Amino acid sequence: MSALFELTSLKGSRARTPEEKAARRKEAGRDNLAGYLFLLPWLVGLVVITIGPLIASLYLSFTDYSLIQAPEWTGLENYVRMLEDPRLHNALRVTFIYVVVGTPLQLVVALGIALLLNEGMKGLAFYRSIFYLPSLLGGSVAIALLWRQLFGTDGLVNQLLRLLGVDATIGWVSDPSYALWTIILLHVWTFGSPMVIFLAGLRQIPAMYYEAAAVDGATRWSRFIRITLPLLSPIIFFNLVLQVIGAFQSFTQAFVVSNGTGGPSDSTMFYTLYLYDRGFGNFEMGYAAAMAWLLVVIVGALTAVNFLLSRFWVFYDD
Amino acid sequence: MTDLDTAALPATPARTEQPAPRSQQAVSSGGRIARSLLKHLMLILASIVMIYPLLWLLVSSFRPTEVIFRTPGLWLNELFVQNYSEGWFALGSPFHVYLFNSLVVTVGAVVGNLVSCSLAAYAFARLKFRLRTLWFAIMLVTIMLPIHVIVVPQYIIFNLLGWVNTIIPLVLPKFLATDAFFVFLMVQFIRGIPRELDEAARIDGCGHWQIFTRVMLPLMGPALATSAIFTIIWTWSDFFTPLIYLTDPTKYTVPLALRSFLDATSGSNWGAMFAMSIVTLVPMFLVFLFGQKFLIRGIATTGGK
Amino acid sequence: MAVNRRQFLTAAGGLAAVAGSGGLAACGGSGSGGGGGNADGSAELAFAWWGNEVRNANTTAAIDAYTAANPNVTISPQPGEWASYWDKLATQTAGNTAPDIIQMDMAYISEYGTRGALLDLEEYGVDVSKFAEGTVDSGRIEGKLYGVNAGINTPTILANPELYEEAGVDMPDDTTWTWEEYGAIAEELSAKLGSGSFGSDSIFNDVLLSAYLRQQGKELFTPEGLGFAVEDVIPWFELMKSFVDSGALPDAARISEGATKPLDQGDFVVGNSAMAQYWSNQVEAVNKSSGKTMAILRYPSTTGQATDRQAWYKASMLWSASARTRHPEAAVALISWWVNSPESADANLAERGIPANLEIRERITPELSEDQQAVATFIADIEPELGTTPIAPPPGGGELGDIMQRYQLDMLFGRTAPADAANGFYTEATSNLKV
Structure with a gap:
C-alpha cells in the first residue's frame, strides 16, 4: 500500500533518475510543517486513542484472553485454530457471498436513485428523505422484528405470493437456504447512506460541463458516460471501498434479525458476528482478536486491489 | 482538466436538432408531462416499499402492546396514546x-x-x-x-x-x-x-x-x-x-x-418502546429533511457557475 | 512499507502504554466510586441488574429502602437489558470496574466464578439459613458460594386449556405421562386443531435435555465436562425427528422461526400451539401477554411416574459480588438483606421468581398475583419429585443449547441424519468446554 497516492493519481508518473528522485523527495516534503499541523488532531487521536488498542488487539491475538483473567501468551495457537475451525470457514463463505452480491447491488440501486433524484423535480426533498428512512431505521430492534414477521411463514410476503397464485410456505428468515438472501435484501433496502454521498457528489459536478454538452447536443446517455461517471468516479470509488469494508464488518442487521445467533444453522453467521460471539459470548477475546487481524489482512488486501484498479477508472483533478 | 474537457465535448454533435440548453426542453410538453407522471408514479411506489416499516412503527405506537404483533396491517381502530404518556415517564x-x-x-x-x-x-x-x-x-x-x-x-x-x-x-x-x-x-x-x-x-x-x-x-x-x-x-x-x-x-x-423497555425472557413494553422510538426518530427525520438542503446549496458556490 | 525509526518509536510507545495500563492484568480495586475509608462502615456500592422497567422500579424502591435504613451506604444503580448487560459486564471486568453487586445468571456464573471474578459470599457470612432445601447449591462452584438464589425457578410445561377444549382433547395427567405420550397427545391436538395450529412448540431444548438425561441417570454437566455420551443423545435427536414427522411439532421452518421470537410473540403465547416449555417465573408474563390462564404441568418422565422425573429448582438468577469490591462486608450485607428482609420482599415480591427464603415466601404469598400464587403452589407441590441440584454449566457450557439447536435444525431441514446430528453436537459441545 506504500504508493497509494501515486497509484491513484491520474498523472502519477514515476521518477527514474537520481536527480528526479531527489526532486521528488524534496517535493514530497514541501509542506512538511503545514501538513503535520493540519494532521495534528488526527495524529494525537491516533497515538492516544487508536494505536494503543490497535497494538493491544494484535498482542491479544497471540494470547488466551477471557476478559475476566489476565491474558496468557499462547503464541500462534489462535491462528492455527483458525485454519481448522469449520464455523469460521463457514462465516467467511457467508460474508463473501454477502459482500460480492450485496455491495454492488446496493451501490447500483443507490446510484440509480441518486441520479433520478438529482434532476430538478417537485417533491424532491420529500422523496430523498423517504428513501433515506430505512437507513435511519435499519438497526433498530423494532424493524428487525417487523422484518422477521414480514418474511415469516405466515408473513406478508408469503401472503402476497399466495395472492399471485404461488403456494408459498417458505420461511424466508427461518430456512437456512433463504435467510442470507433476505438479509442481503435488507442491506440493499438501506441504500440511503451511499445514496446521500452520491447525491452530494453529483451536486459537486459543475453545471457548465452539462451546459456545454447540451450545446453540442449530447444524449442523456453520453452525458452520463462522459461527464457524470468520470467526475463522480472519486465518490464511486469512496463508496465502493467503504461499502466493501463495511460489508465485511456487517453486524447489526444480522445480529438483530437472527437475535444474535447467526441462525438458522449458521446461515447468517457473518464474520464479525462470529467474532463477537467468540469474544463476548464465549469469553475468547484472544481468538476474536486473531480473527480481527485476519479480517484486516483480507479487507486490507481487497482495499489495496481496489486502490490499484482505481488508477484505471478514477479521475482526480490533481 | 483538459483531457476531460475534450472527452465531454464530442467533436460531432450526436443529434441534429437545434441545440437546447436542457435536453428536456427538446421533448414535447405532452411527452414531458407523461414522463414526469410516470416518474412520480414509480417513485411513489418505491416510497411505499421504503416507508412501510416506518408507517407500521408509527401505527403500532398507537396500539396496545398486546395487539401490536398480531396485525401487520396499517389499520388503526383507536388511538392508544397512553403509550406516549406512559412511555415518557416509565423509566427512571x-x-x-x-x-x-x-x-x-x-x-x-x-x-x-x-x-x-x-x-x-x-x-x-x-x-x-x-x-x-x-x-x-x-x-x-x-x-x-x-x-x-x-x-x-x-x-x-x-x-x-x-x-x-x-x-x-x-x-x-x-x-x-x-x-x-x-x-x-x-x-x-x-x-x-x-x-x-x-x-x-x-x-x-x-x-x-x-x-x-x-x-x-x-x-x-x-x-x-x-x-x-x-x-x-x-x-x-x-x-x-x-x-x-x-x-x-x-x-x-x-x-x-x-x-x-425490552425484556426478551418475559414481557417487553413494546407499545411504550415504539412510541418513544417515534419520538427519537422525528428529530432525525427533520434533521435529514432540512439538512439535505445544504447538500444542494453548498454547491452554488462551486467553480462552475 | 519500510518502517523508520520514528514509526518504530510511536509503535513502541503505544505498546508501552498498553502494557503500563495494567488493565489487562488483574490489579486495583473496584471502580464503583472514589470512596475510600470505611472504618465507620460507610460504603459506596455499584449495583447492576438487567430487567424491564417493572423490575427497574421495584429494584430502585428496594435500594431506597436499604439506603434509608443504612444512611452511610450509598448505592449507584446500573440497570441494563439482558443481551447487552453481559457485554458491559465483561468489559467492566476486564477494566477492573465491575459493579460491586452483580445480578448473575446460571449460564455465566462459572465463567466469572472459576476465573476469580466473584466473591465467595460464605466467607463474608451471607445468610442463607432460611432457604429451602436445594436452593443454595445452585450458586456453589467447587465448594465456593459465588451466588445466592434470587428466586426459585423450575421447568414447566404450559398448556392452553382453550385449545384443548377446541380440539376436544382431555387435559393429560402430568403425573404419569411419558415422553412418547406427550408426542401422541401433541399429535392428536395438531390433527384436531387443523392447519396453522399444532399440538406443541419444540420442547427439545437444553432444559428438557437435562431432564431427559437425569432420568437416565446422567447429567448435562459434571465438574469434569459433559455428563453424558453420544449414545445418550442419539435417541433424543431421533425422538425430536419422530415428533416433527408425526406432526406433533411444527415443521422445521416454524421451529426455526420460533427460536428467535421473544416471549410475547411465541406461537404458544399468540395461540398457535397448545403446549410449550417455559420456566415457572415466566408463567405470569405468558398469561399477561396471552390474556389467558395457562395450565402449569410437569414435564414428562421416562417411566411414567412423576417421582422419577428428577425435577429441580434452578435459581432464576443469583446475587453475586465482585471479587474486587472494596467493600466486601457491605456488599454481602446488602445481599443478605435483599434475600431475607421483609422490606426487600415487599418491594420485590416474586418478580425475580418465588423467594427461596421460606419465611419470606410465606409472608408475601397473600400479596402475590393469582398467577404467581399458582406458581408458588406448583413449586411447593413438586418438592417430593426433586432430584439433586444440577451444577452450573462450566465455562463454555452456556452455549450448549445454541449448539444443539443448530444441529437439530440441520437435521430437520434434511441436511443430516439424527445420529450424525447428535454426533456433531456432541463433538462441538465437548470442544467448546473449557474444563
Whole structure:
C-alpha cells in the first residue's frame, strides 16, 4: 500500500533518475510543517486513542484472553485454530457471498436513485428523505422484528405470493437456504447512506460541463458516460471501498434479525458476528482478536486491489 | 482538466436538432408531462416499499402492546396514546432527560468531526509531506479493525484517564478525527475540487490556513453537510459506545433508554418502546429533511457557475 | 512499507502504554466510586441488574429502602437489558470496574466464578439459613458460594386449556405421562386443531435435555465436562425427528422461526400451539401477554411416574459480588438483606421468581398475583419429585443449547441424519468446554 497516492493519481508518473528522485523527495516534503499541523488532531487521536488498542488487539491475538483473567501468551495457537475451525470457514463463505452480491447491488440501486433524484423535480426533498428512512431505521430492534414477521411463514410476503397464485410456505428468515438472501435484501433496502454521498457528489459536478454538452447536443446517455461517471468516479470509488469494508464488518442487521445467533444453522453467521460471539459470548477475546487481524489482512488486501484498479477508472483533478 | 474537457465535448454533435440548453426542453410538453407522471408514479411506489416499516412503527405506537404483533396491517381502530404518556415517564428519568443527553453528545460529535476531519482531509488531499502515504494507509487500517476487539483496550485507557461514566469518551475521539470514514470521504471530495482554485489563491499569497478556510471550506459544502448528517444520525443511534461507557442511568442516551423497555425472557413494553422510538426518530427525520438542503446549496458556490 | 525509526518509536510507545495500563492484568480495586475509608462502615456500592422497567422500579424502591435504613451506604444503580448487560459486564471486568453487586445468571456464573471474578459470599457470612432445601447449591462452584438464589425457578410445561377444549382433547395427567405420550397427545391436538395450529412448540431444548438425561441417570454437566455420551443423545435427536414427522411439532421452518421470537410473540403465547416449555417465573408474563390462564404441568418422565422425573429448582438468577469490591462486608450485607428482609420482599415480591427464603415466601404469598400464587403452589407441590441440584454449566457450557439447536435444525431441514446430528453436537459441545 506504500504508493497509494501515486497509484491513484491520474498523472502519477514515476521518477527514474537520481536527480528526479531527489526532486521528488524534496517535493514530497514541501509542506512538511503545514501538513503535520493540519494532521495534528488526527495524529494525537491516533497515538492516544487508536494505536494503543490497535497494538493491544494484535498482542491479544497471540494470547488466551477471557476478559475476566489476565491474558496468557499462547503464541500462534489462535491462528492455527483458525485454519481448522469449520464455523469460521463457514462465516467467511457467508460474508463473501454477502459482500460480492450485496455491495454492488446496493451501490447500483443507490446510484440509480441518486441520479433520478438529482434532476430538478417537485417533491424532491420529500422523496430523498423517504428513501433515506430505512437507513435511519435499519438497526433498530423494532424493524428487525417487523422484518422477521414480514418474511415469516405466515408473513406478508408469503401472503402476497399466495395472492399471485404461488403456494408459498417458505420461511424466508427461518430456512437456512433463504435467510442470507433476505438479509442481503435488507442491506440493499438501506441504500440511503451511499445514496446521500452520491447525491452530494453529483451536486459537486459543475453545471457548465452539462451546459456545454447540451450545446453540442449530447444524449442523456453520453452525458452520463462522459461527464457524470468520470467526475463522480472519486465518490464511486469512496463508496465502493467503504461499502466493501463495511460489508465485511456487517453486524447489526444480522445480529438483530437472527437475535444474535447467526441462525438458522449458521446461515447468517457473518464474520464479525462470529467474532463477537467468540469474544463476548464465549469469553475468547484472544481468538476474536486473531480473527480481527485476519479480517484486516483480507479487507486490507481487497482495499489495496481496489486502490490499484482505481488508477484505471478514477479521475482526480490533481 | 483538459483531457476531460475534450472527452465531454464530442467533436460531432450526436443529434441534429437545434441545440437546447436542457435536453428536456427538446421533448414535447405532452411527452414531458407523461414522463414526469410516470416518474412520480414509480417513485411513489418505491416510497411505499421504503416507508412501510416506518408507517407500521408509527401505527403500532398507537396500539396496545398486546395487539401490536398480531396485525401487520396499517389499520388503526383507536388511538392508544397512553403509550406516549406512559412511555415518557416509565423509566427512571423522564424521557426528555435522555433526549437532552443524546443532544449534548450529538452536538459535540458533529462539531468535533467537522473540524478535525476537514483539517486532516485537507492535509491528505492537498499537502505534500513526508510519510503521507503511510499515515493514510494506517488511517484506512483503523477503519478495518472490528470495534469489538478495540473496545476493551480502549475502555481500559479511558478508565485509566478517569473518564468512564462521563461523555468524554463519546465526544473527545471525534475532535481527534478518529472517524476515519469522514476523513476519507472529505479527501475524496477535495480531490474532486479543481486545483486551479487553490493554486490561484496560493499565487495571490495565501497561506495554507487561508486557502483552507477561505477557499476549501466554502467549496466543501456537500461533503461537510454529508458528514454532519451522518455524524448526527450515527451518534444519535449509537448503542454500543454509550452502553460501555455510561453507567449512571441519568446519563443514558436515547438508545440505552429505549432498550430498557425490552425484556426478551418475559414481557417487553413494546407499545411504550415504539412510541418513544417515534419520538427519537422525528428529530432525525427533520434533521435529514432540512439538512439535505445544504447538500444542494453548498454547491452554488462551486467553480462552475 | 519500510518502517523508520520514528514509526518504530510511536509503535513502541503505544505498546508501552498498553502494557503500563495494567488493565489487562488483574490489579486495583473496584471502580464503583472514589470512596475510600470505611472504618465507620460507610460504603459506596455499584449495583447492576438487567430487567424491564417493572423490575427497574421495584429494584430502585428496594435500594431506597436499604439506603434509608443504612444512611452511610450509598448505592449507584446500573440497570441494563439482558443481551447487552453481559457485554458491559465483561468489559467492566476486564477494566477492573465491575459493579460491586452483580445480578448473575446460571449460564455465566462459572465463567466469572472459576476465573476469580466473584466473591465467595460464605466467607463474608451471607445468610442463607432460611432457604429451602436445594436452593443454595445452585450458586456453589467447587465448594465456593459465588451466588445466592434470587428466586426459585423450575421447568414447566404450559398448556392452553382453550385449545384443548377446541380440539376436544382431555387435559393429560402430568403425573404419569411419558415422553412418547406427550408426542401422541401433541399429535392428536395438531390433527384436531387443523392447519396453522399444532399440538406443541419444540420442547427439545437444553432444559428438557437435562431432564431427559437425569432420568437416565446422567447429567448435562459434571465438574469434569459433559455428563453424558453420544449414545445418550442419539435417541433424543431421533425422538425430536419422530415428533416433527408425526406432526406433533411444527415443521422445521416454524421451529426455526420460533427460536428467535421473544416471549410475547411465541406461537404458544399468540395461540398457535397448545403446549410449550417455559420456566415457572415466566408463567405470569405468558398469561399477561396471552390474556389467558395457562395450565402449569410437569414435564414428562421416562417411566411414567412423576417421582422419577428428577425435577429441580434452578435459581432464576443469583446475587453475586465482585471479587474486587472494596467493600466486601457491605456488599454481602446488602445481599443478605435483599434475600431475607421483609422490606426487600415487599418491594420485590416474586418478580425475580418465588423467594427461596421460606419465611419470606410465606409472608408475601397473600400479596402475590393469582398467577404467581399458582406458581408458588406448583413449586411447593413438586418438592417430593426433586432430584439433586444440577451444577452450573462450566465455562463454555452456556452455549450448549445454541449448539444443539443448530444441529437439530440441520437435521430437520434434511441436511443430516439424527445420529450424525447428535454426533456433531456432541463433538462441538465437548470442544467448546473449557474444563
